[in-house]
Amino acid sequence: MKLILIIMGINIVYVSLYTLRMIFVIKGLRGLATFLAMVEIYVYMTGLGIVLKNLENPWNLAAYCFGFGLGVYTGSRIEEYLALGYVTVQVTVDCAETEIPTKLRDDGYGVTCWLADGKDGHRLMMQVLAKRCNERKLYNILDKLCPKAFVISFEPKNFRGGFWINRMTKNF
Structure with missing residues (x-):
């Protein structure tokens, strides 16, 4: 045994x-x-x-x-x-939800947003970058702010330029 x-x-x-x-x-x-x-x-x-x-x-x-x-x-x-690495989360919401990017930025997330046309009208698209260890926390915030949001996530392989580069070089 x-x-x-x-x-x-x-x-x-x-x-x-x-x-x-x-x-x-x-x-x-x-x-x-x-x-x-x-x-x-x-x-x-x-x-x-x-x-x-x-x-x-x-x-x-x-x-x-x-x-x-x-x-x-x-x-x-x-x-x-x-939970090594980063995750990019693409969030699609009704245009009425325009305070969401500001709230996410206040919580420390990198957010890029733009207007898009969906089947049922205008939408706000957001691309949110987060550490993978904070992914669940981000989903919880999104559930509170916009429970009907359409969310897709994927892992980026490379970074070049932008908001996160300064943070990443300080952490490594």
């Missing part, structure tokens, strides 16, 4: 590290991803070696598989907790 728990634990750590390493690569954090890769492969080889030496017990292989699945879940939860 002890060996099964060790195998499962090693695989949870390995797959969590793998998940985080891939996210760091995507986010452009190559140095951290490289270091994590070295730790990850050590953990992987240790776990694989234990399983291959003990193949006579099918529960060891089952523990390896179960640990792999739990590692995916654990890694995704860790990434969600870290």
Whole structure:
């Protein structure tokens, strides 16, 4: 039983590290991803070696598989907790909601807005930039200010110029 728990634990750590390493690569954090890769492969080889030496017990292989699945879940939860990067949220509201950009700016969000024509008339479009760790807070603010807003979010890959560049260089 002890060996099964060790195998499962090693695989949870390995797959969590793998998940985080891939996210760091995507986010452009190559140095951290490289270091994590070295730790990850050590953990992987240790776990694989234990399983291959003990193949006579099918529960060891089952523990390896179960640990792999739990590692995916654990890694995704860790990434969600870290919330690295930024999110761009596009918000569409009725034109009567014109105080929303000012309120969002007062809360520290970068907001660009423009008028647009929708199926049922004029709309106010806003593009709001926020840190991913503040995304839920932004949605809560939007729910209070304009519960009927149409909201789309996506993660920007690059920044160049604008309001956020000064903030980003100060934080790094």
